[in-house]
Amino acid sequence: MSLVLQTIVDGLVLGGLYSLAAVGFSLIFGVMNVVNLSHGVIVLIGAYVSYILWHALGVDPLLAIPVAMAVLFAFGYVYQRGLIQLAVDRSSLLASMLVTFGVALMLRNLLVLVFSPDFKSITPSYAFNFFTLGPITLDFVRLSALGASLVLLTFLAAVLRFTGIGRVIRATAQQDMAARLCGVNARHVYGVTFGVSSAFAGASGAILGIVVPFSPPDEALWTINAFVVVTLGGVGSPSGALLGGLLLGLISTATAQYIGPAFPNAMMFLILVLMLLVRPAGLLGNAFSGSR
Amino acid sequence: MLVDGIRAHRWWLVGAGIGLIALSLAPLFLMPFHVRVVQQILFSAGLAVAWTILGGFAGYWSFGNTAFIGLGAFAAGLLETNIAIDSPTLAFVLATLFGCAVCAAVAALLAYPILRLRGIYFAIAMLGVSQVLGELTNNIDAFKGSLGIILPKLAPAAMEPQVFYYYLFLVAAAGTLLVGFLVKVGRIGYGLLAIREDEDTARMLGVPTERYKIGMFVVSATLTGLLGIIYAHSLGYITSGSVYRTDFSLNMIVYSLLGGIGTLAGPILGSFLMVVLTQVVLGRLLDIHMFITGALLVAMVMLAPRGLLGFAENLVRRRGAGLRTVEP
Numbered sequence: 001m002s003l004v005l006q007t008i009v010d011g012l013v014l015g016g017l018y019s020l021a022a023v024g025f026s027l028i029f030g031v032m033n034v035v036n037l038s039h040g041v042i043v044l045i046g047a048y049v050s051y052i053l054w055h056a057l058g059v060d061p062l063l064a065i066p067v068a069m070a071v072l073f074a075f076g077y078v079y080q081r082g083l084i085q086l087a088v089d090r091s092s093l094l095a096s097m098l099v100t101f102g103v104a105l106m107l108r109n110l111l112v113l114v115f116s117p118d119f120k121s122i123t124p125s126y127a128f129n130f131f132t133l134g135p136i137t138l139d140f141v142r143l144s145a146l147g148a149s150l151v152l153l154t155f156l157a158a159v160l161r162f163t164g165i166g167r168v169i170r171a172t173a174q175q176d177m178a179a180r181l182c183g184v185n186a187r188h189v190y191g192v193t194f195g196v197s198s199a200f201a202g203a204s205g206a207i208l209g210i211v212v213p214f215s216p217p218d219e220a221l222w223t224i225n226a227f228v229v230v231t232l233g234g235v236g237s238p239s240g241a242l243l244g245g246l247l248l249g250l251i252s253t254a255t256a257q258y259i260g261p262a263f264p265n266a267m268m269f270l271i272l273v274l275m276l277l278v279r280p281a282g283l284l285g286n287a288f289s290g291s292r
Numbered sequence: 293m294l295v296d297g298i299r300a301h302r303w304w305l306v307g308a309g310i311g312l313i314a315l316s317l318a319p320l321f322l323m324p325f326h327v328r329v330v331q332q333i334l335f336s337a338g339l340a341v342a343w344t345i346l347g348g349f350a351g352y353w354s355f356g357n358t359a360f361i362g363l364g365a366f367a368a369g370l371l372e373t374n375i376a377i378d379s380p381t382l383a384f385v386l387a388t389l390f391g392c393a394v395c396a397a398v399a400a401l402l403a404y405p406i407l408r409l410r411g412i413y414f415a416i417a418m419l420g421v422s423q424v425l426g427e428l429t430n431n432i433d434a435f436k437g438s439l440g441i442i443l444p445k446l447a448p449a450a451m452e453p454q455v456f457y458y459y460l461f462l463v464a465a466a467g468t469l470l471v472g473f474l475v476k477v478g479r480i481g482y483g484l485l486a487i488r489e490d491e492d493t494a495r496m497l498g499v500p501t502e503r504y505k506i507g508m509f510v511v512s513a514t515l516t517g518l519l520g521i522i523y524a525h526s527l528g529y530i531t532s533g534s535v536y537r538t539d540f541s542l543n544m545i546v547y548s549l550l551g552g553i554g555t556l557a558g559p560i561l562g563s564f565l566m567v568v569l570t571q572v573v574l575g576r577l578l579d580i581h582m583f584i585t586g587a588l589l590v591a592m593v594m595l596a597p598r599g600l601l602g603f604a605e606n607l608v609r610r611r612g613a614g615l616r617t618v619e620p
Contacts, residue, residue, distance in 0.1 A: 033412075035412050035416070083590070083594075086594060087590075087593050087594060090593075090594060090597050091593055091597035092597075093411070093412070094353055094411065094412065094415070095549070095593045095597060096593075097412070097415075098545070098546070098549065098589055098593055099589070099590050099593050099594070101542070101586075101589065102585075102586040102587065102588070102589030102590040102593075103586060103590060104586070105582045105583070105585055105586030105589070106582070106583050106586035106587055106590075108582065109580060109581075109582040109583035109586065110583065112582075113579065113580070220538075224423075227416060231416075260431070262430075262431040263427075263431060265423070265427050266423075266424055266427035266428055266431060269420045269421075269423040269424040269427065270420075270424050272416075272417075272420040273406075273417055273420040273421055273424065276409060276413055276416065276417045276420070277405045277406065277408075277409070277417070280409060280413050
């Protein structure tokens with residue numbers, strides 16, 4: 001019984017991180033239909049920003065989150081306006097996917113050149129503290145990671161729901177033509193959306209550094225994780241990303257525990273394919289837009 | 293209709309025949325390293341053409357065609373190492389037929405559900421399929437994916453192995469090109485084009501879209517499997533990591549896109565340029581190899597979104613228009 005509980009708790013904690021890492025991918029996909037294959041590398045850049053701050057200045061990784069977010073917001077805005085938008089205009093959405101893949105290759109190569117291909121990890125002073133709650137063990141790092149993820153996701157949901165720019169983003173996602181007729185500068189909105197998405201990817205990177213070791217080739221895994229989360233939960237909303245992330249966390253820890261430690265990836269892709277076939281819009285998505 | 297199509301394109305056939313003769317004589321004059329480079333070009337071009345049959349003609353971009361390279365290679369390899377036949381040639385032929393049949397059967401099973409998806413969803417579902425097959429091959433002991441399979445040596449003693457595999461690849465690539473050609477100029481080709489431009493309208497006008505898509509998915513998978521089987525034998529030893537490679541899937545797309553999507557000459561041109569560039573020119577710059585590949589990819593989509601053939605066509609057309617305006 002306690003093993004089941006422990007598996008569920010571990011899964012949820014991991015899932016919180018997956019949710020935060022995927023929410024930006026989901027937003028970009030929902031607002032401009034671009035599949036951003038460089039999302040994983042942006043997550044890792046966030047991790048490296050926080051690594052530099054911790055290594056050089058001794059800044060706590062959780063305090064590095066705002067810095068990583070600011071840096072990556074600027075990066076995301078420029079990246080969208082300067083490259084992605086041009087690719088979409090000149091070619092097709094599928095070709096823009098290739099552009100993001102090309103950028104992912106370039107950035108990954110740069111990360112390898114600057115930081116070496118070795119695994120890095122961030123270990124703040126409280127890294128090895130843990131406490132027990134009945135039969136369940138919780139370590140402090142994972143708990144703070146889950147807490148930070150939930151706070152940031154709630155914050156993003158509130159921004160999208162209640163602020164002016166949030167309303168404009170949602171309007172553009174629904175109908176970009178109608179939004180433009182109402183005086184929305186759609187290109188600026190796309191840039192801001194990309195910036196916000198990259199900022200949250202960066203925040204998740206800063207957090208992931210204290211939970212798991214990371215190295216540049218991991219970026220592909222984080223991109224695919226994001227895609228699975230979005231397919232599970234539904235495109236374009238923080239709640240969909242939260243649901244999908246928690247489910248993915250549960251699935252991968254349960255598979256590792258009960259089927260075998262080598263199988264979480266196979267299970268993840270199997271579920272991805274099945275979800276695409278049965279309900280491509282995700283559990284919380286509306287079936288209307290789907291894949292057609 | 294097919295006969296008319298062939299007649300209209302007879303000069304293409306003549307050109308391809310001359311190319312084939314030149315390529316079959318080439319190993320007599322080339323150095324071993326260059327034989328390997330051309331062999332790599334033939335393999336890549338074959339894969340890109342096989343991908344084009346569905347991805348280029350019908351607009352269904354698969355991001356996971358490497359699934360069939362791996363499936364073919366492992367199905368053939370497992371049969372070949374467990375079968376009790378003395379003649380290695382006969383065993384190879386049987387294993388090749390078996391590998392192709394497995395690819396065709398799996399593709400036929402997958403086709404109906406997966407081809408209901410369109411655009412990005414189809415692309416990612418195929419990526420998922422290739423990853424599932426790769427992971428399962430790697431983790432289930434019966435498939436020997438992590439341990440690896442040692443394949444028997446096929447090349448006759450009188451022949452250099454690279455020359456022997458060169459000819460195998462040449463036959464497979466030429467066969468793939470022929471199939472692609474027959475598909476393109478026949479009725480199916482027009483049907484696929486209609487699907488690419490507007491599937492719903494095509495269906496409404498009586499194009500049997502479902503049948504065409506499923507048929508071409510199976511054809512493309514079988515040809516990819518055939519090339520995969522030959523590739524596996526040319527390596528001599530395979531693990532799941534050496535045949536289920538995501539970069540194979542992406543290269544098929546990149547080569548087709550570079551040359552010109554939806555054409556048959558495009559993938560061949562693209563393979564030629566990229567293989568020469570990455571193997572010969574950039575062979576020494578391993579540190580920044582990935583960076584340059586990425587930069588090329590970005591530059592290509594931005595500068596020549598219709599591929600080099602489309603780019604050339606634009607240039608010719610612009611020059612033609614320029615001349616016309618000069619004339620009174």
